Amino acid sequence: MKFQCACCDEIVEGIPTFAWDYPIHYLDVPEAERPERVFLTEDLCVIDDKWFFVRGCLEIPVIGHNDPFIWGVWVSLSEESFFEFQDLLEVKERSKFGPYFGWFSGSIDIYPETLNLKTKVHIRDDGIRPYIELEPTDHPLALEQQHGISIQRISEIYANRVHGQKIA
Numbered sequence: 309m310k311f312q313c314a315c316c317d318e319i320v321e322g323i324p325t326f327a328w329d330y331p332i333h334y335l336d337v338p339e340a341e342r343p344e345r346v347f348l349t350e351d352l353c354v355i356d357d358k359w360f361f362v363r364g365c366l367e368i369p370v371i372g373h374n375d376p377f378i379w380g381v382w383v384s385l386s387e388e389s390f391f392e393f394q395d396l397l398e399v400k401e402r403s404k405f406g407p408y409f410g411w412f413s414g415s416i417d418i419y420p421e422t423l424n425l426k427t428k429v430h431i432r433d434d435g436i437r438p439y440i441e442l443e444p445t446d447h448p449l450a451l452e453q454q455h456g457i458s459i460q461r462i463s464e465i466y467a468n469r470v471h472g473q474k475i476a
Contacts, residue, residue: 315467327380360390
């Protein structure tokens with residue numbers, strides 16, 4: 309699949325993925341205090357031994373294509389769920405566990421506020437990052453996950469993420 313960027317007319321091959329390296333709450337910790345207060349890996353984050361986060365894939369179906377558009381996002385879990393999740397990281401067949409309730413832990417600025425949307429975290433086998441399912445609501449991001457998006461929408465998202473172009 310390829311599409312034309314809505315901003316610069318570049319032809320882009322494949323479906324892009326956009327992700328964050330940490331949950332938004334990480335930014336609440338002063339930079340000088342992060343080494344003491346934050347545990348952060350590519351897939352896990354713990355702040356002050358009180359707040360627990362996992363990274364996963366919020367997949368949006370692309371109309372007419374097999375591969376989804378993916379937002380790489382963070383979700384907060386309860387302490388109990390987080391430690392169960394962490395214990396399963398090395399388990400090859402782990403999808404029978406969960407799903408876990410979580411809160412969306414980021415703001416995607418092209419949507420109305422996304423922070424604290426309700427989610428389910430579905431563990432997948434073979435080390436694949438978990439699938440993040442938004443609670444079905446009328447929030448535009450939840451609607452896109454339920455109904456899919458067009459190639460034109462991907463073009464607009466790409467222009468926003470890569471070039472900072474506002475989406476109308």
